[in-house]
Amino acid sequence: MSQQFPPTGQQGGFGYPPPPQPKKASAGKIVGFSCLGIVGLLVLLGIIGALLGGGDGDDKATATKDPDTSQAAAPSVPAKSADTKTSAAPEKKSAVAVVAKKAAFKASILAKGDGYTSVSVTVTNNSSKEISVNPLYFTITDTAGTKHTIELAADENQIATVDLAPGENVTGSITGKGSFTAKTVTYTDGLIGDAVRADVS
Secondary structure, three states: OOOOOOOOOOOOOOOOOOOOOOOOOOHHHHHHHHHHHHHHHHHHHHHHHHHHHHHHHHHHHHHHHHHHHHHHHHHHHHHHHHHHHHHHHHHHOOOOOEEEEEEEEEEEHHHOOOEEEEOOOOOEOOOOOOEEEHHHEEEEEEOOOOOOEEOOOOOOOEEEEEEOOOOOEEEEEEEEEEEOOEEEEEOOOOOOEEEEEEOOO
């Protein structure tokens, strides 16, 4: 009786096993890897976008927070400067100070009757330069809003025509024609200078 061997390539107890057959790549795996690559690319773009957008967001957040912080700090700073200005305002003197008070009319020999109203004024030069004072540099406004020019030499105590050096002052009367209640006095240095108004007390 003869011994039979299985042919080569067949499974058997003896001989070499058949070589493995090459595995075919399935279409599902290719599609899966392609999708995974696209998702990975999208994630990578998302991270880059988040970093770039996050930087802008931080800037915006900082820009938003900074104004809030500056707004929170701003009220205290202007409040302090306002307090400083308020406290400094009374100490600061105007270049020319005018004080006006009601006064009795004292007729001079040049006055025509008693139909006049006088106001006593004091002019102080707080500036660093000389100023001029002249009765014609004044006007009187009454309580009805009417402006009265000054009548020269009507009152015995008329304010003198002088030049005031820095720190000097002069007091005298200014007089308007007619009987009225004086409300304010306006002094203008040299007729065309800055006007200084004072309430009549």
